[in-house]
Amino acid sequence: MLAIEDYIARIEETCGEDKGAIVTFKYDKKDEAIAKIRNKAQLKNSISGIILEFAFQGISFRVFSSGKVIFRGINKEALREILAALLL
Amino acid sequence: MQVIDAITNFYEAHNANVHRAVHTLSQEATELHEDAREKVAKFINAKDAAEIVFVRGTTEAVNLVAYAWGLRNLKKGDEVLLSLMEHHSNIVPWEIISKITGFTIKYAKVNEDGTLDYEDFESKFSSKTKLASLSHVSNVSGVINDVKRIAKVAHEHGSLMFVDGAQSVPHIPVDVRDLDVDFLAFSGHKMLGPTGIGAIYGKKTLLETMEPFQGGGEMIKDVIFNQKIGSCGIYWNEPPWKFEAGTPNICGSVGLMEAIKYLENIGMSEVLKYEKMLTEYAVKTLQSCCTKLALYGSSDHTIKCGIIPFGIVGLSSHDVALFLDTYGIMIRSGFHCAQPLHQIFKLQSSARASFYIYNTREEIDRFAKVLKEIEQS
Numbered sequence: 001m002l003a004i005e006d007y008i009a010r011i012e013e014t015c016g017e018d019k020g021a022i023v024t025f026k027y028d029k030k031d032e033a034i035a036k037i038r039n040k041a042q043l044k045n046s047i048s049g050i051i052l053e054f055a056f057q058g059i060s061f062r063v064f065s066s067g068k069v070i071f072r073g074i075n076k077e078a079l080r081e082i083l084a085a086l087l088l
Numbered sequence: 089m090q091v092i093d094a095i096t097n098f099y100e101a102h103n104a105n106v107h108r109a110v111h112t113l114s115q116e117a118t119e120l121h122e123d124a125r126e127k128v129a130k131f132i133n134a135k136d137a138a139e140i141v142f143v144r145g146t147t148e149a150v151n152l153v154a155y156a157w158g159l160r161n162l163k164k165g166d167e168v169l170l171s172l173m174e175h176h177s178n179i180v181p182w183e184i185i186s187k188i189t190g191f192t193i194k195y196a197k198v199n200e201d202g203t204l205d206y207e208d209f210e211s212k213f214s215s216k217t218k219l220a221s222l223s224h225v226s227n228v229s230g231v232i233n234d235v236k237r238i239a240k241v242a243h244e245h246g247s248l249m250f251v252d253g254a255q256s257v258p259h260i261p262v263d264v265r266d267l268d269v270d271f272l273a274f275s276g277h278k279m280l281g282p283t284g285i286g287a288i289y290g291k292k293t294l295l296e297t298m299e300p301f302q303g304g305g306e307m308i309k310d311v312i313f314n315q316k317i318g319s320c321g322i323y324w325n326e327p328p329w330k331f332e333a334g335t336p337n338i339c340g341s342v343g344l345m346e347a348i349k350y351l352e353n354i355g356m357s358e359v360l361k362y363e364k365m366l367t368e369y370a371v372k373t374l375q376s377c378c379t380k381l382a383l384y385g386s387s388d389h390t391i392k393c394g395i396i397p398f399g400i401v402g403l404s405s406h407d408v409a410l411f412l413d414t415y416g417i418m419i420r421s422g423f424h425c426a427q428p429l430h431q432i433f434k435l436q437s438s439a440r441a442s443f444y445i446y447n448t449r450e451e452i453d454r455f456a457k458v459l460k461e462i463e464q465s
Contacts, residue, residue, distance in 0.1 A: 014406050015422035016430070016437025022406065047465035050414050051407060064410045072404075 004083045007033045011079070020072035021079055030067030037063055037086050056086060091280060094346035095339045105335050107306050117338055124341035125328070128287050131348045132253075132272065133263040139295065141288045141328040142336055146254040147177040149273030149288035150221075152331060153250060154181035156301040157294070162218055164190035169212050169220040169247070171196040171204055172432060175227050176425040178252045182221065191218070198432050202229035202385030210241050217247040224256030224272075228426045228440065229385035230367070230395030232260065236267045243268070248294070254278060258444070259363055259393040261356040264289050276340060281347035285340030295327035302333035359445055363394035366443040370396055370452045377456050380463045384433050394443035397433075400462060405439040408462065415458050 010024045025033045034052075041056035052063045059082060061071045071079055098120065104113035106121045122137070129137040143149045158181075162168065168182050172195050186193050196209035204222075213220070220242045225232050239249040250271040256262055257272075258279030264272050271294075275286040290298075300307050307330050310323040324330045351359060368389040374381055374396070384397040400408050405421035412419055420440045423430050430438065441455065 014437075015427075016405060016435075020406070022410075047411070048461055050411055051465075062407060064414060066410065066414045068410055070404070070406055070410065 002088050004080065004087055007087050008083070011076075014070070020070055021074065021076075023069040023071065023079075023083065025067040025069075027067065033087055034063060034065075034067070037069075040086055057082060090350050091282065091343045091346045095282065095343045098339045098342045103339075106338055107329070120345075121336065121338050121341050124345035127345045127348050129289075131262075131352065132257065132289055133265050134289050135265065136292055138326070138328055139289055139292050141290065141295070141331040142341055143273070143286050143288055144284050144337070145275035145277070145286035146175075146252060146273045149271075149286060150178050150250075150252065151181045152288060152301045153271055153273075153290070154185045156298045156331065157248075158182070158185045158191075158219070159189065160299055162186070162189050162191040165216060166191040166218045167212075167214065167216040168193050169196060169209065169217055169242075170194070171209060171222055171233075172198045172428045173202065173204065173226045173228070173231075173426065174221070174223055174428070175252065175254070176427070177254075178221055178223060179428070192216075195428075198429060200432065202226060202231050202429070202433070203391070204231070204233050206234070206237065209238060213241055213245040213247060215245065217242070217245050219248045219250060221250035221252065223252040223254070224262070225259065225393050225395075226385075226426075226429070227255050227395070228397055228424050228429050228438065230255075230392040230397075230442075231386055232256070232391055232393060235269060239267055239269050255393060255395075258351075260360045270294055276344040276347065279344075279347055280350060282340050282343040285337045285344050287344075290327075292327065295331070298327075298331075300324055300330050300333065305332075305334040306336070307331065307333045354445065360393070362445055363443055364389055364392075366447055366449065366452065367392055367394045367396065369449055370441065370443065370455070373452055373456045374398070374459065378459050378463055381459060384435065384438055394447075396441045397438040398441065399435070399438055400459065403462065405437040408439045408459075411462050412455070412458055415454075417455055417458060 007025055007029045008023055009026045012022050014020045014022055041054035044055050045053040050065050054061055061069055063069045102116040104117045106118040108114055125137045125140045128140045182193055194212045196212055197205040199205050222233055222235055222238055224235050235251050242249040248270040251269045253272045253274040257274035271290050273288045277283040307325050309325045312321045314321055371387055380401040382399045409419050409421035422437045424440055
């Protein structure tokens with residue numbers, strides 16, 4: 001059975017802003033993870049095709065083509081829930 | 089390559105513990121480690137190599153002085169002066185010790201442009217002040233502080249002067265005797281050296297009176313068990329070894345020595361001159377081509393090292409850093425471990441571009457081009 005850990009290499013809390021988190025996808029899973037997000041979340045904006053801004057379940061987040069995602073103002077539990085909903 | 093080769097050569101040809109054994113490898117390792125200490129001492133013009141204690145980095149250096157000196161010398165009623173531009177590493181150890189011994193910490197103001205409010209700092213000195221601690225160069229704004237001026241005022245009030253040299257020793261000529269500071273700390277990894285090695289300079293007379301920071305290994309001269317009382321009498325080694333418990337980071341000191349040789353070959357005045365040129369060029373380039381870019385702090389490059397804090401309207405510092413990262417341009421984002429200074433700048437965070445001797449004007453042009461692309465998207 002798949003778990004979010006199958007896709008995620010690291011989750012790091014950011015400093016500044018609204019105490020967000022940066023999620024780094026595993027290198028060999030990043031394309032698959034981004035594709036799943038594209039399927040499930042609504043694309044709101046694209047900056048040079050490098051920063052993709054999505055909305056999902058009332059939460060906005062930014063996905064980078066390098067395989068990183070920034071979430072803002074979200075606690076660890078809620079973050080894990082939204083990642084599970086997006087990736088599994 | 090010079091630093092990497094020195095580390096490789098150490099492990100291939102001289103790897104052993106220092107000050108422990110009579111065999112050849114140990115003697116060679118000891119010689120290299122102590123040569124590194126001499127090199128560091130000369131680099132910052134310390135009087136004596138015994139005034140150089142190897143540590144993991146600047147953070148450990150502040151902790152060393154806070155615990156080894158502060159814990160025993162600061163009491164209720166005493167004051168320590170810091171500034172609001174300090175890195176958390178030069179705030180937190182003092183706050184921890186103040187909770188134990190009850191001394192007071194006073195924070196000097198920083199102007200809105202990121203420069204130190206010298207009058208405020210100097211006005212806070214009194215007979216209660218036992219130590220002032222100030223960064224030589226701000227890790228957020230790059231502003232160079234006149235620590236010589238503050239050290240003079242500190243000594244007039246009978247206070248010691250500690251300088252966080254993490255951002256100055258790699259970038260500008262530093263002469264501890266000319267500055268007349270009591271302690272100065274810096275890290276190897278910010279000056280082409282390896283991670284996990286740094287040094288603290290302390291005046292010999294001070295180091296001699298201080299108690300050790302950690303116990304065990306090289307910091308001991310004798311441990312003699314007294315059968316009558318059933319405990320050990322412990323006698324410390326001389327400084328600097330008194331402060332170097334356990335096996336030191338020998339390959340780290342070897343790497344740091346090599347990094348210093350490299351920098352000396354260029355000349356620290358030349359390093360500073362080159363960085364100032366890059367900073368001036370970067371500020372002008374960014375100001376001319378980027379319209380949504382805000383530069384924080386002083387734009388006077390003559391009082392700065394190669395650090396430019398900035399932001400782009402509508403994007404967080406992390407957005408900017410991750411965008412640049414996709415182009416192979418790596419910058420820091422967030423608070424840079426200096427949250428109080430961001431409060432003064434009224435910022436949630438900042439992006440920080442920093443330059444060193446390996447950067448070029450062409451790289452700055454590319455950096456500006458990518459920033460412009462972010463703006464236009």
